[in-house]
Amino acid sequence: MTLNCNAKLACIAAIVALAAPHAVQAKKPEKIELAADSEMAAVVIKADHWDPAPNMKSAFKLTLSTYDEVAQKLTGKPFGGSELIEAKKKNFVDGYLIALVKPGRWVFQSYSQQDRWALCFNASTLQFEAKAGEVIYLGELDSRFHRAQLSAETMKSGKYIISGSGFADFFDLSSGPRLHPVDETQLQTVRTSLAEHTPKITAPVRAVEYSPAAFGTGSTLWGQRKCGGYFAKGAEGN
Numbered sequence: 001m002t003l004n005c006n007a008k009l010a011c012i013a014a015i016v017a018l019a020a021p022h023a024v025q026a027k028k029p030e031k032i033e034l035a036a037d038s039e040m041a042a043v044v045i046k047a048d049h050w051d052p053a054p055n056m057k058s059a060f061k062l063t064l065s066t067y068d069e070v071a072q073k074l075t076g077k078p079f080g081g082s083e084l085i086e087a088k089k090k091n092f093v094d095g096y097l098i099a100l101v102k103p104g105r106w107v108f109q110s111y112s113q114q115d116r117w118a119l120c121f122n123a124s125t126l127q128f129e130a131k132a133g134e135v136i137y138l139g140e141l142d143s144r145f146h147r148a149q150l151s152a153e154t155m156k157s158g159k160y161i162i163s164g165s166g167f168a169d170f171f172d173l174s175s176g177p178r179l180h181p182v183d184e185t186q187l188q189t190v191r192t193s194l195a196e197h198t199p200k201i202t203a204p205v206r207a208v209e210y211s212p213a214a215f216g217t218g219s220t221l222w223g224q225r226k227c228g229g230y231f232a233k234g235a236e237g238n
Contacts, residue, residue: 029093032100033200034135040100041130042201044190045179046140047097049087050147053114058086060113060143064099065228067107067127067213072235074109074215074228082109082228087143094193098201103132107213108177110169110227111146116162119150120169120217120227122238124176127213135205137190142178149173169227171217172238182207 034042043064052059062085065076076082083106085091085099107127112118130136153170154160162168191205216238218229 029091029098030198031200032098032198034100034133034203036133036203038133038203039103041103041132042098042100042135042203043083043106043130043138044135044194044205045085045097045138046095047087047143049089049092056114058088060087060111060147061085061115062087062097062111062141063109063228064101064106065109065215066102067105067215069105069127069213072213072215074107074232076109076228093197096190096193098198101130103130105129107215109215111143111150111177113147113150116166117150117154117159117168118170118227119146119153119173120171121173121176122215122217122227122235123172124174125213125215126177126179126210128208128210133203135194135201135203136208137182137187137205138208139179139182139186142180145178167226169217169225171225171227176212179210 032042034040045062050059064083064085065074066081067073068075074082081102083099083101085097087097091097105127106129108121108125110118110120128136128138150170153173154168157168157170159168187205187207194201194205214235216233216235218226218232220226220229
């Protein structure tokens with residue numbers, strides 16, 4: 001792709017935008033369709049919501065990426081293979097967030113807030129398989145724990161003021177995404193909720209099966225380390 005920029009700053013802004021996680025224009029939750037014979041899959045996750053910072057639309061964002069288990073490498077690219085789940089009030093259905101994803105192996109890549117700060121789960125994350133024509137319930141994310149964790153990392157690093165197109169990824173964390181275990185009662189509650197609020201989702205709902213994972217980090221076009229950036233290697237390359 002060739003960028004036709006009239007000014008240096010415009011070029012930088014365009015490149016930063018292209019490097020952002022890929023997110024298909026989200027449908028309203030009640031409009032999402034998925035049947036057992038669909039070529040796509042869906043993930044459902046429960047989370048808390050709070051009023052976001054001024055001028056922000058989402059309380060937090062959770063990035064999922066496709067994953068090569070053997071190479072321990074993210075395979076999501078800026079133009080596809082990653083899914084951005086945005087905790088906007090309008091995206092919640094009965095306390096759940098829903099996203100359509102392509103079949104394959106996925107990992108939790110990062111948790112971010114205010115488009116400036118993110119917890120990168122490179123050192124310790126969770127992987128799971130999404131199959132076509134299925135809804136996978138991922139469990140309840142302890143979003144308030146990660147909110148406090150991100151605040152602590154920010155204060156510890158001194159990176160609490162970021163200007164321009166800057167971004168702060170916090171890498172090599174000792175713990176990964178925190179999700180509560182799924183039991184049959186929770187699973188039935190999800191099924192009931194989807195049947196009531198998203199009638200166009202008729203595919204079967206199953207509980208996620210997690211296994212531990214790690215992945216390598218990449219870099220920006222300027223050589224700065226980046227969670228899910230360019231030129232990423234396997235986990236041993238961190």
